[in-house]
Amino acid sequence: MGLADRMIRLLWAVGGEDVAARVLRAHWRLLPTDDPAGRALRSRLVDALRAEAPGRDAEIREAVLVDELALLEPAERARPSRATILGIVRALS
Structure with a gap:
């Protein structure tokens, strides 16, 4: 899936x-x-989305999680490394 689609x-x-x-x-x-x-683009769009849709932080975090998972290779998705998990946690905060 391309960046624009994501x-x-x-x-x-x-x-x-x-x-x-x-x-x-x-x-x-x-x-x-x-x-x-x-x-970086996602971060900018998420900031704008928070302003457009206040009070929907849980949905925003879920959408970011889905996007982060889309970036993983199949093997990494099946057995993520500690670094991958920490990166995802950072993306959600």
Whole structure:
């Protein structure tokens, strides 16, 4: 799944079509070259999503978790390392 699809899925899961379209239009930017997984972009979109959908933090964290899991290779998903788990926990905070 591509980055754009991942970010649309993340925003849609929490805010629906209207919120997703509004947040993407306002906050989509080119990725920094040192962030090929798009975590910096995701962070920016999550901040905007928190402003658009206050009180939905649990849903936002769940959407971030789904996105983090989508980044894992199948072998890593089946048996994640301690570093992988800590990275996911950091992404959720």
